[in-house]
Amino acid sequence: MASFTELVNGMKTTFRTGKTKPYEWRRQQLEGVLKLMDENREEIAAALNKDLHKPKLEAVVFEIDFCRNDLVDTMNNLKEWMKPEKVKKSLLNLMDTAYIKKEPYGVALVIGAWNYPIQLTILPLFGALAAGNCVLLKPSEVSWNTAQLLEKLVPKYLDNDCVKVVNGGVTETTALLKERYDYIFYTGNTFVGKIVMKAASEYLTPVTLELGGKSPVYVDKNCDYKAVANRLIWGKTCNAGQTCIAPDYVMCTKDVQEELLQNMKTTLGEFFPDDPSQSESYGRMVNSRHFQRVKKMIDSNQDSIAIGGDTNEKDNYISPTILKDVKFTDSAMNEEIFGPVLPIVPVKDEDAAIEHIVSGEKPLAMYVFSNDKTVKDKFRNSTSSGGLVINDTMMHAGVMTLPFGGVGNSGMGAYHGKLTFDTFSHNRACLERELKMESLQSIRYPPYTQKKMGN
Numbered sequence: 001m002a003s004f005t006e007l008v009n010g011m012k013t014t015f016r017t018g019k020t021k022p023y024e025w026r027r028q029q030l031e032g033v034l035k036l037m038d039e040n041r042e043e044i045a046a047a048l049n050k051d052l053h054k055p056k057l058e059a060v061v062f063e064i065d066f067c068r069n070d071l072v073d074t075m076n077n078l079k080e081w082m083k084p085e086k087v088k089k090s091l092l093n094l095m096d097t098a099y100i101k102k103e104p105y106g107v108a109l110v111i112g113a114w115n116y117p118i119q120l121t122i123l124p125l126f127g128a129l130a131a132g133n134c135v136l137l138k139p140s141e142v143s144w145n146t147a148q149l150l151e152k153l154v155p156k157y158l159d160n161d162c163v164k165v166v167n168g169g170v171t172e173t174t175a176l177l178k179e180r181y182d183y184i185f186y187t188g189n190t191f192v193g194k195i196v197m198k199a200a201s202e203y204l205t206p207v208t209l210e211l212g213g214k215s216p217v218y219v220d221k222n223c224d225y226k227a228v229a230n231r232l233i234w235g236k237t238c239n240a241g242q243t244c245i246a247p248d249y250v251m252c253t254k255d256v257q258e259e260l261l262q263n264m265k266t267t268l269g270e271f272f273p274d275d276p277s278q279s280e281s282y283g284r285m286v287n288s289r290h291f292q293r294v295k296k297m298i299d300s301n302q303d304s305i306a307i308g309g310d311t312n313e314k315d316n317y318i319s320p321t322i323l324k325d326v327k328f329t330d331s332a333m334n335e336e337i338f339g340p341v342l343p344i345v346p347v348k349d350e351d352a353a354i355e356h357i358v359s360g361e362k363p364l365a366m367y368v369f370s371n372d373k374t375v376k377d378k379f380r381n382s383t384s385s386g387g388l389v390i391n392d393t394m395m396h397a398g399v400m401t402l403p404f405g406g407v408g409n410s411g412m413g414a415y416h417g418k419l420t421f422d423t424f425s426h427n428r429a430c431l432e433r434e435l436k437m438e439s440l441q442s443i444r445y446p447p448y449t450q451k452k453m454g455n
């Protein structure tokens with residue numbers, strides 16, 4: 001294989017030919033991605049199952065069809081999105097044409113994470129292609145089966161001069177980050193996000209950083225606790241809790257905690273009637289490193305286990321686990337859980353919950369369960385996060401017209417739907433004038449006489 005420098009330079013040369021700019025080329029690539037998804041549904045679902053024991057339904061809904069729906073929408077709207085955007089003009093520019101031209105940046109590096117290894121690579125991939133860029137795709141080595149499948153399939157369906165897949169781990173990504181790109185789109189943890197941004201700063205390359213963190217939940221009194229339990233347990237057990245916007249921990253009063261625990265027991269019995277370890281609807285930790293990390297969290301919080309706490313090293317199984325009476329200083333509150341463990345931290349009221357949230361890093365998502373307008377307003381107006389959902393978890397990610405991204409430590413930039421196209425497009429400010437009526441221009445030319453200043 002060519003060196004990374006040769007690889008990237010080759011793509012730059014191709015980009016400069018202008019090949020990727022016409023609508024027809026972009027459309028062809030999007031059709032290629034659609035075909036890739038449609039002709040390999042089973043193989044993709046199988047790879048996801050091998051990597052994460054991902055249930056078929058989750059593979060279809062959160063990965064394959066999730067991408068497919070966004071892709072079809074992009075295909076349907078691309079012509080419109082590519083059109084120059086006329087802007088309002090002032091009296092001074094009445095005779096001119098002023099517009100924003102959506103331009104591709106050039107060569108984009110897309111670095112994916114392992115937890116949704118199809119969604120997190122395919123969405124930015126086709127968004128960048130729709131915007132007319134060349135793409136170097138670096139899937140996560142942690143979800144190795146999916147990474148290999150992408151390396152095999154992408155060259156079969158897409159323009160090989162303009163789209164490359166590089167597989168590998170930290171060594172390869174570190175080497176890739178030494179090259180100069182026109183855009184970098186990274187999904188993964190905040191620590192590596194900083195490494196990526198440092199590398200990008202060398203050439204002032206623009207970045208999107210889709211990061212993580214602890215996404216808090218507040219459950220108010222007087223809620224339908226069974227509905228809350230369903231929605232929380234669903235968010236926490238999808239992909240075995242390995243979702244960037246999974247509810248990380250719950251804050252509520254002691255009384256609400258008791259109500260929630262009762263209802264969560266019932267919900268878990270309904271979701272996984274034959275024990276989660278036997279259920280085809282429940283995933284596994286991606287590898288032993290992540291299994292050990294979450295197991296350690298459970299082991300050091302043994303006294304707090306209210307539900308679950310079972311583990312099996314042989315297949316990286318961790319049962320849905322609820323911890324009660326957790327304190328903000330406990331180890332489960334130190335880092336993003338990224339597994340099927342849900343601590344409940346009793347607090348006095350919503351103000352105490354808000355105080356905790358605003359004293360930490362801005363989360364990727366925030367979930368508030370309440371019927372009280374005042375409580376909802378307080379969270380909406382006194383906190384900040386990438387996304388806010390009232391009375392559910394994770395559902396905002398499926399609304400393609402909403403930006404998906406973090407703020408502060410949980411990331412910068414956002415995508416999904418048209419915003420993915422916009423992310424990979426440079427807004428070029430264009431003003432077109434005529435070389436006529438030059439006498440009207442003299443007012444702005446020196447000498448700056450008193451008369452010109454209106455005196």
Ligand code: NAD
Nearest residue numbers: 112113114139140169170173188189192210211212213244
């Ligand atoms: P990961 O281990 O797959 O890493 C992501 C990518 O970074 C990989 O391609 C990997 O090769 C690369 N990488 C890892 N270490 C590196 C290093 N030292 N230098 C350069 N590159 C390196 O995924 P992860 O970081 O474990 O992912 C989990 C995190 O990502 C969680 O915090 C989660 O919340 C977050 N996440 C965020 C989103 C989002 O959309 N905001 C989506 C998924 C995951």
